[in-house]
Amino acid sequence: xxNPGKEFREKNLPELLEVARGIKEPEYxxxxxxxxxxxxxxxGNKKELLSTLREIMGxxxxxxxxxxxxxxxxxxxxxxAKSENMTVAxxxxxxxxxxxxxxxxxxxxxLYIMSAIHSSCVNEIKNxxxxxGLTDFxxxxxxxxxxxxxxxxxxxxxMLKTAEIYLMLKQQNNAVxxxxxxxxxxxxxxxxxxxxHTVAMMLPLLVQTEQNRxxxxxxxxxxxxxxxxxxxxxxxxxxxxxxxxxxxxxxxKDEALLTLHEKIDTSDNTSKNCINFSPFGxxxxxxxxxGMREESLAVLNKLLPSIESSKPESxxxxxxxxxxxxxxxxxxxxxxxxxxxxxxxxxxxxKAKWSKDKIRLYIDVGNLFVKFKHLYKATExxxxxxxxxxxxxxxxxxxxxACELSELYISxxxxxxxxxxxxxxxxx
Numbered sequence: 379x380x381n382p383g384k385e386f387r388e389k390n391l392p393e394l395l396e397v398a399r400g401i402k403e404p405e406y407x408x409x410x411x412x413x414x415x416x417x418x419x420x421x422g423n424k425k426e427l428l429s430t431l432r433e434i435m436g437x438x439x440x441x442x443x444x445x446x447x448x449x450x451x452x453x454x455x456x457x458x459a460k461s462e463n464m465t466v467a468x469x470x471x472x473x474x475x476x477x478x479x480x481x482x483x484x485x486x487x488x489l490y491i492m493s494a495i496h497s498s499c500v501n502e503i504k505n506x507x508x509x510x511g512l513t514d515f516x517x518x519x520x521x522x523x524x525x526x527x528x529x530x531x532x533x534x535x536x537m538l539k540t541a542e543i544y545l546m547l548k549q550q551n552n553a554v555x556x557x558x559x560x561x562x563x564x565x566x567x568x569x570x571x572x573x574x575h576t577v578a579m580m581l582p583l584l585v586q587t588e589q590n591r592x593x594x595x596x597x598x599x600x601x602x603x604x605x606x607x608x609x610x611x612x613x614x615x616x617x618x619x620x621x622x623x624x625x626x627x628x629x630x631k632d633e634a635l636l637t638l639h640e641k642i643d644t645s646d647n648t649s650k651n652c653i654n655f656s657p658f659g660x661x662x663x664x665x666x667x668x669g670m671r672e673e674s675l676a677v678l679n680k681l682l683p684s685i686e687s688s689k690p691e692s693x694x695x696x697x698x699x700x701x702x703x704x705x706x707x708x709x710x711x712x713x714x715x716x717x718x719x720x721x722x723x724x725x726x727x728x729k730a731k732w733s734k735d736k737i738r739l740y741i742d743v744g745n746l747f748v749k750f751k752h753l754y755k756a757t758e759x760x761x762x763x764x765x766x767x768x769x770x771x772x773x774x775x776x777x778x779x780a781c782e783l784s785e786l787y788i789s790x791x792x793x794x795x796x797x798x799x800x801x802x803x804x805x806x
Contacts, residue, residue, distance in 0.1 A: 383794025386757055390764070391417065394787060397768045398780045405446040406777035408437045412453050413784035419460045420788050427461055445487040448477040452495045456502055459515050471495065471519050475526070485528075493532050496523040500539045504546070517543065534560050534576045541583050554587050561596070574600045574617030578624030585628040597621060597633060601640070619660040626667035634668055659699070662706055675710050678703065685719065690729045693722065697742045704746055720746055727762070734775055737763045741782050748789045756790050 391414075398410035411434050418427035434454055441447040455470030478491035499520035506512050520543070524536040537560040544553035557580060564576050577596050584593040603609075604617050618640050625634035638661065658681045665674035685693070685700055693700055700723055707716035723746070727739035744759035764783055770776040 381794075382753070383791050386794060387421070387791050390761070390787065393764060394780065394783055397764060397776070397783075400768065401773050401776050401780070403773040404437050404440045405442075405450070406773040408434055408441065408446075408450045410777045410780040411437070412450065412457070413781040415454075415457050417784055417788060419457055421791070424461055427457065431457055431461070443477060443480070445478075445481070445491050448474045448491045449494055451477065452491075452498060456498055456516070459512055460502075462511075464511070464515055467515065468519075475523065478526070489527065489529050489532060492523045492526045493536065496520050496527065496536050496539070499523070500543055503543050513547070517547075530563055530566070531576070534563050535579075537563070538576070538579050538583065545583065545586055550587055553583065554589070557583055557587065557589075574604060575620045578620035581621075581624035581630065582628040585630070593628060593630070594633070597625065597630075597637075601637065605640075615657070619657075619664070622664050623660065623667065626664050631668050634664060638664065659702065666706070666709060671710060674706075675712065678706055678710070682715070686722070690726060694726050694730055694735065694739060697723065697726070697739060701742055701746055705749055708749060716750070720750065727759070733766055733770070734779075737766045737770075737779050738782075740766070741779070741786055744786050745789065748786070748793050751793060753790060753793045756786070756793070760786055760790060 395414055398407070398414055401407040401410050411430060415427055415430040415434065418424075418430060431454060434450070438447060438450050438454065441450065451470045451474035455467045455474065457467075458464075458470060459467035474491065474495060478488050478495075481488040481491070499516040503513055503516045503520070506516070520540060524533070524540055527533045527536050537556045541553040541556040541560070544550070544556065560576070560580060564573050564580075577600050581593050581597065584590070584596070600617070600621055604614050604621075609617075618637055622634045622637040625631075625637060658677050662674050662678045662681070665671075665677060681703060685703060688696070700719060704716050704719040704723075707713070707719065723739075723743055727736045727743060730736040730739055740759045740763035744756045744763065747753070747756035747759065760783065763779065763786075767776060767779040767783060770779065
């Protein structure tokens, strides 16, 4: 086989498109087709992208007013921007924002829409070439929607994401401005658990903007609050882990280790069948980010017995945990241990009782095979998931599975072709 990536792409995309078009409800059909359009955008097929976008626009016109329509408009607008049609893109995002504003009495959905638009713009900026026209377009709309997020917590997240983008674009003064706005909002809030989480996110950004003294001061304040104020033990532990991880990402090694030496509860009281992931998982990641490989591996090895002794149904229910542990072993260069975990989960889809669970497990295990570069296996699991997805009667489930299959499709083709992300071709 001369080009397995090309063969996989050309043979299987029509089948995925057929499954997506088999969805009947407009809102779910639209989501499925948007996931297909993202494939065309990713691989630079402008002709098929524009054709699919026109099809999506026809479906959107039949959708009821609400968050689903607003999100569809925004996603479609961003895809038009990636095809270099900024005029239509701007109109669609503006229509999405206007629809969000109409939901004045539905605060939750309005917040969801604005946060989703902002996150989509920010995530796309990270995947574009800095300072090009698409970046400018996306940044404009990210800033516009950030100002419309009224919930303090999500507003802070938007400010921090925006500061991160400005740092990526080498605009430090603007990054500092958004960090100052975020800090002010944090301390206007009285929710104890959120300030530790958001300050932890700020620490690496403060260090990158040469505000080390402020980073140390905010860390000291948060640690003091966690030590002295009346806070639930689970919340306190979560806050300490967040701060330690923030320090690690900021390169504040001594501070991260001191934070880990606080009285952290490493017990797991959630379920007898639940793999004890949270404390060991967090500590493994923190040590890894600090460059302390042996310490990270030692903590990870404590998690391994609970995975190996778990029953198949417990493993299936904790697939995300097992996938995380497998990837962590790969990061640490422990391929034999990672392969051992992969062997444990390879046959889990066949043991699942319900078809929807089988599909999700096929996709999850398929993603793991991609990480190991076992692309033929990943392809096999993708096909099995697709075959079962086509038989689903529930439109919402079928749409969700089609979207996940689209993401795995991109990962498999990128694996075959060396991770190339083609630019949009100027062809009609």
